[in-house]
Amino acid sequence: MIRASFESMLRTRQDVRWPAPGERISVKGLPGAGPSLLAATLHGETGRHVVLVADTPGDAELRFADLETLGTSAVARYMPQRETLPYEETDPHVEISSRRAEAISALLEGEARILVTTSRGLVERSPVSTSGGFGITVRVGEQTSRAELAEQLDSMGFEATTGVRELGDYVVRGGIVDVFPFGADEPLRIELWDERVESLRRFDLLSQRSTERLEEATILPVALSPELFEDAGRSSERRSLLELLPLDTLLLFEGSACDEPRRTQLWREIRQAREDLGDEDALPAEDLVLPPEAVSAQLNGLAVVHVDSPAGDATVGLGLDPHPPIERRIGLLVDEIRVALDRGDRALILCDSSGQLERMQEILADAAGTKLAARxxxxxxxxxxxxxxxxxxxxxVLTDHQIFARSRRVRRHRRLHGVAPLESIASVTPGDYIVHLDHGIGRFAGLERVRVGEETVETLKVEYAEGEILRVPHYRLDLIEKWTGVGDPDTTARPPAVHKLGGKKWKTLRSRTEESIRAMATELLDLYAHRSVSDGFGFSSDTRWQREMESSFLYEDTPDQRSAWLDVKRDMESPTIMDRLVCGDVGYGKTEIAIRAAFKAVQDGKQVAVLAPTTILVEQHLHTFAERLAGYPVRVAALSRMRTPAEQKAALLDLVEGRIDI
Known part of the structure; x- marks a missing residue:
């Protein structure tokens, strides 16, 4: 719908002509996601390569996300700039280096037709094969060996580990090679038999179970290096993205992204960094970044479009109007939509999630009526x-985050959905106490490779009383946990007694513990049986205020946060007594769920008590609750040691008389 509308507008514009190689024009009138819309349309209409150069890395991520929404995922790639300047002693972030390698690979192999980057990302140089070929393709039935695979993965920047936990890891165990390549939601398991690929499977990190069988898989490098191509018998040269672009490419520069002083300043900083390094063997600056004069020469041969910058030879106004400044004023939203529909426009509201979509539909129906909302x-x-x-x-085109004055975050899909079993002992060092489920407490004595038949198995050595040793194979590490003492973590915990291998003490302790757990379970069952036959209070379904308040949240709900709130809301509206624990790390949105629940309760005439573990948290929550509910007739107060006796007495009196809501 969006691209079709934009394309039909362009077809009526006789004054719009896109530049040929060597020409420059300026375009204005592209607010919001307009630059991304122009990039998608230019590729679709002309078939040429399009590179959108954003002002900042954050802008580039937003532009790439725009392109995905506009339906260009198959041909669009994001080429991030390196997170540090050359010569800084910092390891490159594996996701950034992987994305760079994937973007260059896709460009050279004809898959990438639209690229998003920054001015730095455009000119940073990487080793590129001059004879073609990126990464490796593994096929079922082909000949290869563990050593050969490991060597190839090393040269591609993968890290050999004791267990695959995250992107860029690989591990060799017997005839199995596990690797977590870029672009995959799950790691890959390669099974070898007699130097032949027997099977290829995706597998789940937590359960280690196969999720998908494959006939072949391509593994792209996590970093581009000269060694990568030398090991594959291919020559390489250092090239920037700008140098790799076809001659018919259209370059779209946003704002000051093509600013020559900015390029010159970057070049000075890099040369100064090399000089400060004092290492004569360090790579020359021109091997790492394309020099300014070379950048200018390259740009002079390409078609350049300056977006919202007067740097071109001619200026074209496209006439898109910006998003109206609604800022949570639902009445103004309805007015804008009504005016647009009355003049014959169509109206589209884009929501960041299905939950936001449902809320938006309810708000529109309440505020504008079902007849207008249906249009x-x-x-x-x-x-x-x-x-x-x-x-x-x-x-x-309206967006829910602009309607509710909420900042938009690009949601990065985490490729790691769990933790591999080995993670639980990653911090264990020799001498630490560990607990084996079947044998009790012992001391960690290091790792040891043990020959079992024709295979070598990595084991974890545990030393028990009287010097007895238990070797636990890597595939049974789920039975092992690190011992932690009970009490104040700031004090030195008394070391535990080491159990005797095969002794009765651990079995007796386990047996007693199991009996205590059974007794506790019986008490809980009785408690919950009584609760299940008792009546609770069923709160009303969401009001217009509730939907407005939720939509005014400054940030986009995370999927887990949205799911948790729907569960809490469902509990509140049920007449069954509520019994739910919301867990989450610091900063993951638990307080927002509490605010929504409290507000929902207040609207049904209930008072809400929020208990916090510290005085400081009480004051923080007071401020947060009051700020979020400022637009509604809700009174929030605090009761803590930071209040004077008179304030405490007044608060308690107001609470008893119903003048305090939360």
Whole structure:
């Protein structure tokens, strides 16, 4: 819908002509996600390569996310700039180096037709094969060996570990090679038999169970290095993205991304960093970044479009209007939509999630009526900003994060969904006490490789009383945990007694513990049996205020946060007594769920008590609750040692008389 409207507008514009190689033009009137829309349209209309150069890395991520929403995922790639300047003694972030390698590979192999980067990402040089070929393709039935695979993975920047936990890890165990390549949600397991690939499978990190069988798999490098190509028998040269682009490429520069003083300053900083390093063997600066004069020479031969910058030879105004400044004013939102529909425009509201979509539909129906709401297209999708497209198919595009004045975060899909079994003992060092489920407490005595038949198995050595040794194979590490003492973590815990291998003490302790757990379980069952036949209070379904308050949250709900809130809300609206624990790390949005639940309760005439473990947290929560509920007739107060006796007495009196809500 969005691209079709924009394309129909462009077809009516006789004054719009895109530059040929060597020409430059300026374009204005592209607010919000307009630059991404232009990039997608230019590729679709001309078939040429398009490179969108954003002002900052954050802008580049937003532009790439825009392109995904606009339906270009198959041909669009993101080429991030390196996270540090050359010569800084910092290991490159594996996801950034992997993305760079994947973008260059996709460009050279004809898969990437639209690229998003920054001015630095455009000119940073990487080793590139001059004879073609990136990464390796493993196929079922082909000949290869463990040593050969390990050597190839090493040269591609993968790290040999004791267990695959995250992107860029690999491990060799017997005839199995596990590797976590870039672009995959799950690691890959390669099974070898007599130097032949027997099977290829994706597997789950937590359960270690196979999830998908494959006939072949391509493993891209996590970093580009000269050694990568030398090991594969291919020559390489250092090239920047700018040097690799075809001659018919359209370069779109946003704002000051093509600013020559900025390029010159970057070059000075890099040369100064090399000089400060004092290492004559360090790579020359021109091997790491394309010099400014070379950048200018390359740009002079390409077609350049300056977006919202007067640097071109001619200026074209495309006339998109910016997103109206609604900022949580639902009445203004309805007015804007009504005006657009009355003049014959279509209206589209993009929501960041299905939960936001449901809330938006409810708010529209409440505020505008079902008849008007039915004429508005509401869809899940994320754009960095909305706009109005004029022309024969006019379209008003609104975004929920702009409607509710909420910052938009690009959601990065985490590739690691769990922790491998080995993670639980990653911090154990020789001499530490550990607990084996079947044999009790012993001391960790290091790792040892043990020959079992024709295979070598890595084991964990545990020393028990009287010097007895237990060797636990790597595939049974789920039975092992690190021992932690009970009590104040700031004091030195008394070391535990080491058990005797095969003795009765550990079995007796386990037996007593199991009996205590059974007794506790019986008490809990009795308690929950009484609760299950007791009546609770069923709160009302969401009001318009509730939906507005939730939508005004400054950030996009995470999937887990959204799921937790729906569960809490379902519990509250049920007449069954509520019994739920919401768990989450610091900063993951638990307080927001508490605020929504408290507000929901207050609207049904209930008072809410929020208990906090410290006085400081009481004051922090007071401020947060009061700020979030400032637009509603809700009174929030605090009771703690930071309040004077008179304030405490007044608060208790107001609480008893119902003048305090939370």
């Amino acid at each position: 508005v297209h509401v869809a899940v999708g994320g754009l960095s900003g909305g706009f109005h497209i004029p022309g024969p198919e006019p379209l008003l």
